[in-house]
Amino acid sequence: VCSPEYWVRHVRETVRFLNGVRALEAQGVTAYIEVGPDGVLSALAQDCLTEPADDIAAEDTPAPLLVPVLRKDRPEPQALVAALAEIHVHGETVDWRGFFAGRGARRVELPTYAFQHQRYWLEAGASAGDAAAFGLDPADHPLLGGAVPLAGADGLVFTGTLSLHTQPWLADHVLRGEAVLATTALVELAVRAGDEVGLGHVEELVIQAPLALPRGGGVQIQLVLGEEDETGTRSLEMYSRAAEPVGEDEWICHASGVLAPEPDDATTAEVAAGLAAWPPPGAERVEVDGLYELLAGDGLVYGPSFRGLRAVWQRDDEVFAEVSLAEESVVDAQRFGLHPALLDAALQPLGLGVLDGVGRGRMLFSLAGISLYASGASALRVRLARTGPETLSLTAVDGAGEAVVSADTLTLRQVATEQPEAAPAADAAGTLPEPAASSEAAAETP
Known part of the structure; x- marks a missing residue:
């Protein structure tokens, strides 16, 4: 050759x-x-x-x-x-x-293996997030670290730490210059707590104060479930304090509510029925371009993770919307019951002012009758319908038309234009102040 x-x-x-x-x-x-x-x-x-x-x-x-x-x-x-x-x-x-040859290469010993007596690999100790190492049961949720049943009682406490460092997507929800936990995250936590005790229905959830997330450090949270009463329901309260409290730091209550068994008449078919035809017949398309800039002018700034609104239609006192998660959040959706950014996007059409009395300047104050039928959704078809001067209902299905979530009543209230005293913005020491007495003035955005 x-x-x-x-x-x-x-x-x-x-x-x-x-x-x-x-x-x-x-x-x-x-x-x-x-x-x-x-x-x-x-x-x-x-x-x-x-x-x-x-x-x-x-x-x-x-x-x-x-x-x-x-x-x-x-x-x-x-x-x-x-x-x-x-x-x-x-x-x-x-x-x-x-x-x-000629390259200066030399042989080295390979690492040893488990069946050999000489140890090479470091011993794996309990990590900082290992719930079992602290006597807790794993919570199996992105926003919670663990859960502990109360000795001698029927109660249960969930614990966790929220941090913009470890959960950077939380920084994409900013209210008047402060990163604030979306109210929809409180809804997600309530649903998760109910799942733990077999209560699949959030009968009521009232927002008490916004939860500000400091740029440095973190915030400890607790979900406290009361004992089951004679009707089978449990009370629920959600608290937070700075991860590194200074002095006599008090816990702040951000929400309270009631968990209940799923109603006997609950049916996913009814939820999906109103969204079977898509786009909704007789509804007019509403332009959504510029919504996020409009909301930013009102002090509510959404980052990429929360910009999930894709299309909106209106028919009389009904609003329909298509929402989906950003690509980088789709994988995380499997870890949530319903990703807070996706549920938040389902409420964003109200910012267009398409429904008088429940539009811009009015924020989510309380919720009632919430049921989650399927977990892990990354896209939704949503129907918002007025049920009163300041209330509306919500139903949502996935792309296949299967029911995902419903809420009988969402109550919205006017929010004061000045900076609310209840917003627990962290001071230089990382301490969160007390909430304002008026939960109405402190009511947070969806």
Whole structure:
């Protein structure tokens, strides 16, 4: 192959490539290495084998190895070393001593393994977030660390820490310059607490004060479930305080409510019925461009994680919307019952002012009759319907028309234009102040 005459004959005469590959195969050759500028011959050789590699692999027999040493779209050194590595890991012999000659390479000992007495790997200790290490039951939720049943009582307490460092998507919900936990996150926490005790219905949830998230440090949260009463319901309260409290730091109550068993007459068919036809017949399309800039002018700034509103329609006192999570949040949706950013987007059409009395300047104050039928949704079709001067209902289904969530009553109240005293903005020491006495003035945005 090093003589010019060979290549002259190679060009002028029949190559008989098929015969050559079949002859090698008949002699038991199982590895074919192509020395050339690309992988064309490797592909041809695959077609020349009497038993294709795919068929052999299906029979649990090692398939023939076909490796080109060069590729036209890769640097030659990289392609050559990759080819040698592929040959080696398939059990063929590579002269690595010759390959590394003159390069100063030397042998080193491999790490030891579990069955050997000499330890190499560090012992895995309990992590800072290991609930069991602190005597808690794992909460299995992105916003909660653990849960502890109360000794001698029927109550239950969930604990967790919220931080913009470990949960950066929370910083995408800003109210008057402060990162504030969306009210929909409180709804999600209430639903999770109910699941733990077999109560699938949030009978009532009243927002007491917004929960500000400091740029530095974190916020400790607690969900306190009371004992079950004679009707089968439990009280629920949600508190927070600075993760590193200074002095006599008091817990702030942000929401209170009641958890109850799922109503006997609850049916997903009824929830989905009003959203079966899509887009909704008789509804007029509403322009949504500029909504987030409009809300920012009112002091409510949404970052990418919360910008999920895609389309809106209106029909009399009904508003319909398509919402979906940002791409980077879709995977996280599986860890939530209903991702707070997705439920928040379902309420954002109200910011367009399409319903008088429940539009801009009016924020979510309380919720009643909340049921979650399916978890992990990343997109919703939503119906908001007026039920009173300051109230409306919500139903939502997924893209397949299956029921996801419903709320019988959402109550909205006017929010004061001045900075509410209840907003617990962290001071330099990270301490959160007391909430205002008026929960109406402190009512937070959806």
